[in-house]
Amino acid sequence: MIPEIGHFALILALIAALIQGVLPLAGTALGVRSWVNVARPAVFANSVFCLIAFGCLMWSFYVNDFSVVNVASNSNTLLPWFYRLSATWGSHEGSILLWTVLLAVWGLCVALFSKHLPQEVMARVIGVMGLISVGLTLFMLLTSDPFVRLFPAASEGRDLNPLLQDPGMVFHPPLLYMGYVGMVVPFAFAVAALIGGRLDAAWARWTRPWTSIAWIFLTLGIALGSWWAYYELGWGGWWFWDPVENASFMPWLTGTALLHSLAVTEKRGSFKIWTVLLALITFSLSLLGTFLVRSGVLTSVHAFATDPQRGLFILALLVCVIGGSLLLFAWRAPRVGTGGQFELFSREALLLVNNVLLVVAMGAVLLGTLYPLFIDALNAGKISVGPPYFDSVFGPIMVPVIFLMGIGPLVRWKDASVSDLGKRTLWCLIISAILGASVPLLWGWSTWVFIGLFLSFWVLTTFLESVRENIRNIRGNFFRKISSLSRAYWGMMVAHLGVAVFIVGVSMVMTYSLERDVTMTPGHEVSVGEYNFKFDKVETGIRGPNFIADKGFFTVTKGQKTIAELTPEKRKYFSSEMPMTESSIDSSITGDLYVSMGAQTADGAWIVRAYDKPYVTWIWWGCIIMSLGALLAMFDKRYRILRRKDADKYGAR
Amino acid sequence: MKLKYIVPLVLFLALVIFFVVGLGRDPREVPSPLIDKPAPEFALPRLDDPSKVVSKKDMLGQVWLMNVWSSWCGSCKYEHPNLVKIGKSGQKVLPIVGLNYKDTDGAAVRTLRTTGDPYDFSVKDPTGETGIEFGVYGVPETFVIDKKGVIRYKQIGPITDEVWEKTMYPLIKKLKAE
Amino acid sequence: MKKFLFLLCALISLSCFAQAPQSPGAAPDVKPTILDPVANKRVAEISSQLRCLVCQNQSIADSNAELAIDLKNQVVKQIAAGKTNEQIIDFMVERYGDFVLYNPPFKLSTLLLWVGPALFFVFALAALFWTLIKRKQQKAKPLTAEEKARAEALLKGTKSNTKKGAV
Numbered sequence: 001m002i003p004e005i006g007h008f009a010l011i012l013a014l015i016a017a018l019i020q021g022v023l024p025l026a027g028t029a030l031g032v033r034s035w036v037n038v039a040r041p042a043v044f045a046n047s048v049f050c051l052i053a054f055g056c057l058m059w060s061f062y063v064n065d066f067s068v069v070n071v072a073s074n075s076n077t078l079l080p081w082f083y084r085l086s087a088t089w090g091s092h093e094g095s096i097l098l099w100t101v102l103l104a105v106w107g108l109c110v111a112l113f114s115k116h117l118p119q120e121v122m123a124r125v126i127g128v129m130g131l132i133s134v135g136l137t138l139f140m141l142l143t144s145d146p147f148v149r150l151f152p153a154a155s156e157g158r159d160l161n162p163l164l165q166d167p168g169m170v171f172h173p174p175l176l177y178m179g180y181v182g183m184v185v186p187f188a189f190a191v192a193a194l195i196g197g198r199l200d201a202a203w204a205r206w207t208r209p210w211t212s213i214a215w216i217f218l219t220l221g222i223a224l225g226s227w228w229a230y231y232e233l234g235w236g237g238w239w240f241w242d243p244v245e246n247a248s249f250m251p252w253l254t255g256t257a258l259l260h261s262l263a264v265t266e267k268r269g270s271f272k273i274w275t276v277l278l279a280l281i282t283f284s285l286s287l288l289g290t291f292l293v294r295s296g297v298l299t300s301v302h303a304f305a306t307d308p309q310r311g312l313f314i315l316a317l318l319v320c321v322i323g324g325s326l327l328l329f330a331w332r333a334p335r336v337g338t339g340g341q342f343e344l345f346s347r348e349a350l351l352l353v354n355n356v357l358l359v360v361a362m363g364a365v366l367l368g369t370l371y372p373l374f375i376d377a378l379n380a381g382k383i384s385v386g387p388p389y390f391d392s393v394f395g396p397i398m399v400p401v402i403f404l405m406g407i408g409p410l411v412r413w414k415d416a417s418v419s420d421l422g423k424r425t426l427w428c429l430i431i432s433a434i435l436g437a438s439v440p441l442l443w444g445w446s447t448w449v450f451i452g453l454f455l456s457f458w459v460l461t462t463f464l465e466s467v468r469e470n471i472r473n474i475r476g477n478f479f480r481k482i483s484s485l486s487r488a489y490w491g492m493m494v495a496h497l498g499v500a501v502f503i504v505g506v507s508m509v510m511t512y513s514l515e516r517d518v519t520m521t522p523g524h525e526v527s528v529g530e531y532n533f534k535f536d537k538v539e540t541g542i543r544g545p546n547f548i549a550d551k552g553f554f555t556v557t558k559g560q561k562t563i564a565e566l567t568p569e570k571r572k573y574f575s576s577e578m579p580m581t582e583s584s585i586d587s588s589i590t591g592d593l594y595v596s597m598g599a600q601t602a603d604g605a606w607i608v609r610a611y612d613k614p615y616v617t618w619i620w621w622g623c624i625i626m627s628l629g630a631l632l633a634m635f636d637k638r639y640r641i642l643r644r645k646d647a648d649k650y651g652a653r
Numbered sequence: 654m655k656l657k658y659i660v661p662l663v664l665f666l667a668l669v670i671f672f673v674v675g676l677g678r679d680p681r682e683v684p685s686p687l688i689d690k691p692a693p694e695f696a697l698p699r700l701d702d703p704s705k706v707v708s709k710k711d712m713l714g715q716v717w718l719m720n721v722w723s724s725w726c727g728s729c730k731y732e733h734p735n736l737v738k739i740g741k742s743g744q745k746v747l748p749i750v751g752l753n754y755k756d757t758d759g760a761a762v763r764t765l766r767t768t769g770d771p772y773d774f775s776v777k778d779p780t781g782e783t784g785i786e787f788g789v790y791g792v793p794e795t796f797v798i799d800k801k802g803v804i805r806y807k808q809i810g811p812i813t814d815e816v817w818e819k820t821m822y823p824l825i826k827k828l829k830a831e
Numbered sequence: 832m833k834k835f836l837f838l839l840c841a842l843i844s845l846s847c848f849a850q851a852p853q854s855p856g857a858a859p860d861v862k863p864t865i866l867d868p869v870a871n872k873r874v875a876e877i878s879s880q881l882r883c884l885v886c887q888n889q890s891i892a893d894s895n896a897e898l899a900i901d902l903k904n905q906v907v908k909q910i911a912a913g914k915t916n917e918q919i920i921d922f923m924v925e926r927y928g929d930f931v932l933y934n935p936p937f938k939l940s941t942l943l944l945w946v947g948p949a950l951f952f953v954f955a956l957a958a959l960f961w962t963l964i965k966r967k968q969q970k971a972k973p974l975t976a977e978e979k980a981r982a983e984a985l986l987k988g989t990k991s992n993t994k995k996g997a998v
Contacts, residue, residue, distance in 0.1 A: 235893050237893070240888070242888050243888070299887055299888050300887060300888050338966070341966070341967075343967075344960075344963055344964070344967070349963065352959060352963075353956070353959065356955045356956060356959050357952075357955075357956075359955070360948070360951050360952050360955050363948070363951050364947070364948035364951070367943075367944060367947050367948065368944065371935070371941075371943075371944045375940055375941075380940045381928070381929060381940060382928060382929065382930040383929045383930060383932070383935050383936070383940075383941065384882045384929075384930050384931070384932060384933055384935065385933075385935050385944065386882065386888075386890065386933030386934065386935075387933065388880065388933055388934035389933075389934055389935055389944075393948045397948065397952060515867075515868050515869075516863070516867055516868075516869060517863065517864045517866045517867040517868070518861045518862060518863045518864060518867055519861070519862045519863075519864060520861055524861050525861070526861045598864075598895075599895070605862075607864055
């Protein structure tokens, strides 16, 4: 019964989405007030029905209803309850349902927090989101129905992929999708601006918070996925340039460009057309990512069901949404107009360079990801584009971006002087070069480590220079001076420092990681750098809820001191043939000590992988700090004041 | 000046065309670089009589099939009837040599006995090294080798009726006439 | 203030100094596997450049698939036979094609792949500077009589027909 309710709710959601999509847009075009007012109730209905459908699927998982194909394929009576719930989004159908739900909920949020928007803007934004909802819901109902029944019902399910039975995997899809899907809001605002033929600082101010929130979720979602891969897959890798990872990274790159572009459009009225285009591109890349992952045109470790028929449908959706919006752009962009003027050397110009470079970086990733497809389609053979390519191409493009990131906050708007800047930052250059070189000189020279650390110290020292300059003229004690600087300023600085932290992590771990891959029996030791890993014992036959494990006990020492005790496991899940490895990690601020057990050899010894990964956690801490910075910037007092002003000026009648 | 705004749309549509073509392709299929190149040298013992070693030069002067199979291969069942039809117990189109890949003698012999032996004979490659020489990456795979010992075609996956009628049989007829 | 900054930076780099890793010591009773980067550096190096053909997207170094293991063993054999890294990789490419290379080859068909990003980089920045310079030149145009009158009216604070809310 419940699955049928869920299925029916999806149909109702489709109808609500149709109303949400068509009426408000038609209403603003034809001037029918009552149609425009339908926007809010329609999106509310859409969200409610989607949530009901989602709840029904989740319930089916919770009660082990194996008469539903999706539940039978992805769950099991022995599966712990929290994984039964997260299995709701563990499959293609379930994750499309998650997409649809989040799309509707984002629409609801826009409706709830739009009292300060002019009616037509709100109606167009919600209308556009409704049209996209129609596409997604139709896709689900026609090709990926999560409520398909199994007759006769199975007595036991196939179980959730053991790789997904992990806390990281529980939160990674929702977080990532909140970001991925959330980019629809700036997209809708951009389309609304193109339809209305008007774009001003107010528009940028409305769009910014939504973009920030989506960006924060996207950053955290990607970081969580990377961290999960690191501790779960057992090889110590944290980024593989896999097509699906690239599919989430590309909207992040253009989303970052969009955030900065919006700041300029809001403050200075410049970059209008470019900002609109970035908003369109970012969500288009989200949709493109969905296509790449589910159509089967690319091979990936993440790929869901590869069904060309589904692929064709998503492609049609892409053509309608992306093609439609780009057509609208080509037609209406000139009406939006250009903005304020600025000199060739000014903060605006530097931000524009930053934007362009981020788009170039995205282009490079896109080229590498799609190239095998291009070559195959042209019958020119079959090639693979793997991590070595991306590493060699991406780094060099990002170097100038990070360098400019340090300069940007120091440069004045509209018109700035290069010599002035040079004088102020000379000490930053020198200190960064010295400190950047110090580590590779002691640990083993690597040009890339030098560049990476130079850039990180550059960001730090230019930050200090910026603070020094800004508080120079403020009276009072140190705290007074610091708190007088706006939250937007501190948010920006914290986010940039997060990037610096991230770069330190990447540079150190990519060059100075140490690894041993050996066969051991209890009593053996292996040394990794200055650490000694001793294999104490193995306990076999430990029962988990749905697996049996062999647990290894290791003691890690440095000289005489015991640093850590690690307990990796080798698990055999009842439902799967493949044994799973659970690594054991000791994390500290200066790095990780990591052990995972491979297979057992014929003579009963164990294959053991032991790693020393210096500063690896700085990678994910960097991402968290970036997100905190963006969050801080959102709470700048300026917004509250201006929202009240907007509400008075435009507010809902 | 207005024309530049259409560039994003044009780029996107070009991308879509590639995707439409790409939907019809299999990104995991690896075409063989050995087509029209001489087959690698090999010297493998026969499955039925390990003291007899068969090498490449023994097969020169005729057009023949090398079919990679194993007892643990599931998809091999699909092409088995076609192999029987073509082989020594059927139409006798051309000699078929089985390459028993990464298998044990016992299991292999048992499989042939239960499902029937379509091969003129099989040779065994338990370590898979000869398979690597031939660029084998899965089972079943079939090579069409001509009189001079040159690989002329590689079938990845089971030999279906369609593949046989449209591609393999016409090629084999042509090679026989050379 | 500057003194404080110097101290801060010095403290940060000091923490890095304190933990410089040294090369691994000997552990005679432990048998390294073929992927051990210390004992079998070349196998690890070569394997990370070769793609596992039956996996979804992994190098043979990262995969435990049977074919991956067979190929790794083949690499070990060839190293023992004295082949160079290049020769071994060529061996694989001869039999499996360019698909097996994780680092795409540099040929005519991949020219766009290798040169593309750099070209895009240069082209994009050039286009940007060209646009900025052109815009500067455009703004040098003087105001028309109507625009001048409007500007004066605005400056005087009188009513004009500018759009509400526009910037």
